[in-house]
Amino acid sequence: MQDSKNLHLPRISVVLGSGGLRPIASIALFDFLLQENIAIDLLLGCSGGSIFASMYNMGYQPDEMKKITKEFLVAEGFSNFDYRALLSIAKMPGGRFDLSRGLLKNDQALETCQAVFKDKRLEDLPIEMKLQTTDIQTGEGFLLEKGSLAEAVYASAAMYPLLAPIYMEDRWLVDGAFSEPLPITEAIVGKTDIIIAMIFNEQIMPNPRNFLDGFYNINRIYTEALTKSQLAMAVNLHHYEIIIISPAFTKPFSYADPSNIDELIEIGREAVLEQKDEILAAIQSYSNNTPTN
């Protein structure tokens, strides 16, 4: 599509929101953009969205992204408890708390990020990319745009207090979902014309089976509320079109079950299919109606 001559091309951003491993559904969006030869000018990610935005920006093809996710993220899981941190909750002897700790040690998750993202740096990636994090000491949202990609992805997805914060850019950083689960404001600040925003909200479980379910429910509630507020503001501020892709996750998906991956991608594919014409029409309309310089 962007090879056509005499077209004034829009600046396009893709914003991937948070959502655990559900953002793997974004593979369907990347598939579509590749098929249509639609180039991305700015990539923004938060939490799980950062993982897949980064994989795409590393040059992994959708099939490879799927394979990597199965091999690393799902197979390794998160089970490396920091027993001193756990003991500190119960005020037991040997327990220890400080700002650098989470309930899980970060070694395993960081190693996984390093295995996937190697020694790449954010500032060296082919597509301009920013990853949303939260400064745990000030509560402010903080966008990482330089530094180790592996560490940035970890920071963006570090769901405190399960995962430990990481020190970057003179800050202790955790999951961006606590401040901006959909970093769409940056797409406006970054002067993009067409914003493709993919959100991965999930229905809450009305009858949680345990405290962890309850914890995830709370995450779902505030994430959806924050996302709507951010979208409302973005719609009001933006000068052109925002295309929102919202896969319908009608049941909770386990983080640890690799068999979910294909189903998640398929749900993403249906959602992309629904908005496909909107994306193409917005690009066409921009190209037809904007005078070339």
Next chain:
Amino acid sequence: MEIRKTKLNQIVTLNLKGRLDIHNYNQFQQQVNELVANQENQILVDFSDLENISTAGLRSLLSAVNHVNSRKGTLVLCSMEKKVKQSFDRVGFTRLFRIYAGKEEALTQAFRRA
């Protein structure tokens, strides 16, 4: 998009047909601006024939309702299809508007209170 205008008892109904998006949001805004300039600021926007609305369309509605409110008028919406309603819900716009299930309900409730 087509806009059909009717007026009954000082209430102007704008029936939108087709889709409201970047191509035609100006047309809608201009229509509302003209109404307000003519002191016709009791407005019902009927969505029963609207197939789809983009974010540019949503933005124009917000701008229109703010404009009407600033002139002490009333602008309400009615008869949204599921797809259009979802577009409002998704961006948290449902709470920014008074939305009625049907036209009769809007005419009897919204403007009686206004």
